[in-house]
Amino acid sequence: MPTPTNVVLIGMPGSGKSTVGVLLAKHLSLGFLDTDLLIQQANGKSLQAIVDGEGQGALLRAEEAAVLSVEAERCVIATGGSVVYSAVGMAHLKALGTLVYLATDLATLETRVGDYTMRGLAKRPDQTLADLFAERAALYDRYADVTVQTTGLTHDAVCKEVEAALAAR
Numbered sequence: 001m002p003t004p005t006n007v008v009l010i011g012m013p014g015s016g017k018s019t020v021g022v023l024l025a026k027h028l029s030l031g032f033l034d035t036d037l038l039i040q041q042a043n044g045k046s047l048q049a050i051v052d053g054e055g056q057g058a059l060l061r062a063e064e065a066a067v068l069s070v071e072a073e074r075c076v077i078a079t080g081g082s083v084v085y086s087a088v089g090m091a092h093l094k095a096l097g098t099l100v101y102l103a104t105d106l107a108t109l110e111t112r113v114g115d116y117t118m119r120g121l122a123k124r125p126d127q128t129l130a131d132l133f134a135e136r137a138a139l140y141d142r143y144a145d146v147t148v149q150t151t152g153l154t155h156d157a158v159c160k161e162v163e164a165a166l167a168a169r
């Protein structure tokens with residue numbers, strides 16, 4: 001395993017992993033990977049189609065396989081919000097780089113995501129975004145090497161906060 005050189009973004013859906021991740025990669029002169037896109041590429045269908053056809057367990061298994069397949073160097077890696085349910089997946093990501101948690105309050109997430117029912121979230125049909133927030137907060141905290149608050153910040157401001165937090169390590 002080479003020296004970890006990647007920045008791995010974790011956090012709730014809507015926290016900005018995918019959009020801020022691209023900006024961050026440009027600012028830091030790194031590559032960019034989004035594990036949601038790896039899942040789609042491997043399965044030939046959208047995340048929502050996986051959930052609709054085979055259930056949330058199938059999406060979590062597909063996500064774990066996608067994460068374990070990553071062999072990146074010098075990349076920002078945007079993960080899916082559900083990645084923290086996989087202990088082996090998180091161990092792999094930890095070995096690949098620094099885990100940055102984009103922490104965002106629930107009200108802001110609800111505004112950013114809007115209708116989350118078609119976003120392919122790994123949740124039971126009865127679960128709300130608030131339920132996922134409550135269930136996952138401790139997991140993001142547990143795995144984070146660095147936590148950056150994004151509430152009230154623009155994409156660019158979040159990007160700068162992440163850069164500053166990484167430089168301070």
Ligand SMILES: Nc1ncnc2c1ncn2[C@@H]1O[C@H](COP(=O)(O)OP(=O)(O)O)[C@@H](O)[C@H]1O
Pocket residue numbers: 011012013014015016017018019020078112113150153154155158
């Ligand atoms: N800091 C921010 N300020 C305003 N909107 C944001 C911010 N971060 C993300 N968004 C918006 O929220 C939505 C979800 O962002 P995305 O990057 O896809 O999140 P994630 O990958 O964490 O689910 C997008 O419309 C994005 O533009």
Ligand SMILES: O=C(O)C1=C[C@@H](OP(=O)(O)O)[C@@H](O)[C@H](O)C1
Pocket residue numbers: 011012013014017018036047048079080081082119120121122123
């Ligand atoms: O939090 C979740 O349950 C999920 C979030 C999605 O990614 P984003 O966090 O990029 O929205 C995607 O990985 C998948 O649909 C599951």
Ligand SMILES: [Mg+2]
Pocket residue numbers: 017018019036078079080
């Ligand atoms: Mg994303």
